[in-house]
Amino acid sequence: MPEGDTLSRIAVALRPYLAGRVVKAARARLPGPQVSRIVGQKIDAVDAVGKNLLIRFEGGLELRTHLGLHGSWHRYRPGETWRRPASRAALVIEVPGAVAVCFDAPVVELFEARTEPIHPTLSTLGPDLLDDDFDMAEAIRRLKDPSRADTAVGDALLDQRVVAGIGNVFKSEIPFIERVSPFAKLGTLDGATLRRILTTAREQLQANARPDAPAGRTTTVDPKTGAKLAPSRLWVYDRAGRPCHRCGTLIRSGPQGGDLPRTTYWCPSCQADPAEDESRPTRRSRAKRS
Numbered sequence: 001m002p003e004g005d006t007l008s009r010i011a012v013a014l015r016p017y018l019a020g021r022v023v024k025a026a027r028a029r030l031p032g033p034q035v036s037r038i039v040g041q042k043i044d045a046v047d048a049v050g051k052n053l054l055i056r057f058e059g060g061l062e063l064r065t066h067l068g069l070h071g072s073w074h075r076y077r078p079g080e081t082w083r084r085p086a087s088r089a090a091l092v093i094e095v096p097g098a099v100a101v102c103f104d105a106p107v108v109e110l111f112e113a114r115t116e117p118i119h120p121t122l123s124t125l126g127p128d129l130l131d132d133d134f135d136m137a138e139a140i141r142r143l144k145d146p147s148r149a150d151t152a153v154g155d156a157l158l159d160q161r162v163v164a165g166i167g168n169v170f171k172s173e174i175p176f177i178e179r180v181s182p183f184a185k186l187g188t189l190d191g192a193t194l195r196r197i198l199t200t201a202r203e204q205l206q207a208n209a210r211p212d213a214p215a216g217r218t219t220t221v222d223p224k225t226g227a228k229l230a231p232s233r234l235w236v237y238d239r240a241g242r243p244c245h246r247c248g249t250l251i252r253s254g255p256q257g258g259d260l261p262r263t264t265y266w267c268p269s270c271q272a273d274p275a276e277d278e279s280r281p282t283r284r285s286r287a288k289r290s
Contacts, residue, residue, distance in 0.1 A: 004164065070104045178196050178200055
């Protein structure tokens with residue numbers, strides 16, 4: 001699932017072609033929103049909010065897309081051949097000089113901008129890690145809420161109601177960088193540790209949101225040197241059974257989460273958890289060259 005940095009790059013890429021232009025035509029895959037309402041409307045802004053892309057219109061409407069696991073945005077010249085079948089287009093917006101197509105998105109929603117403060121998704125989002133005015137104090141307050149004391153770090157980082165923007169890649173990478181077990185309970189961590197986790201998460205997302213970052217590739221930046229990791233690009237994510245870049249211990253992986261468990265990757269040496277349950281399901285694969 002694309003993380004906040006990917007959505008930020010998408011917004012930056014689409015903004016010059018959409019913002020300030022009037023919609024000539026629009027259509028959505030059925031069942032979908034009545035996007036014909038935006039035809040003739042001038043696009044005011046294209047913004048990323050957490051994992052959501054918001055297209056705001058002069059007439060007071062907003063379009064929200066969420067890419068889920070397989071969605072993507074493409075921009076074409078009028079008449080240019082699309083790189084994916086038209087049947088996979090969830091949303092098409094035509095403006096003078098450009099066609100923006102959102103493929104395979106599970107969420108395409110049109111609503112009145114004035115209702116954003118009570119929107120069932122947007123109103124519940126935690127502080128956006130890529131927001132220039134990111135509220136660190138509020139993010140820490142949410143992490144330290146007594147109701148989350150027994151929540152594992154990995155689960156909390158994925159919870160967009162705590163902080164917005166982190167996906168499954170950085171859910172594993174951030175705890176590794178900070179030498180915290182992704183299974184450690186929030187109630188066992190002090191404020192300084194939580195601040196380090198959030199600071200690192202913000203730095204990593206910002207590095208990947210840069211306009212010169214490789215498109216479609218999430219890369220962890222070495223916190224000591226600022227350099228991108230090579231050759232794997234990542235510390236632990238998708239590296240189960242391979243040696244840890246720090247200590248050589250084989251990286252482990254296992255499901256984490258309740259209703260929809262996601263795979264978490266960690267180093268059992270660098271991220272030792274005193275309360276770790278040895279019966280936790282894990283997967284190992286034959287060691288490979290990293």
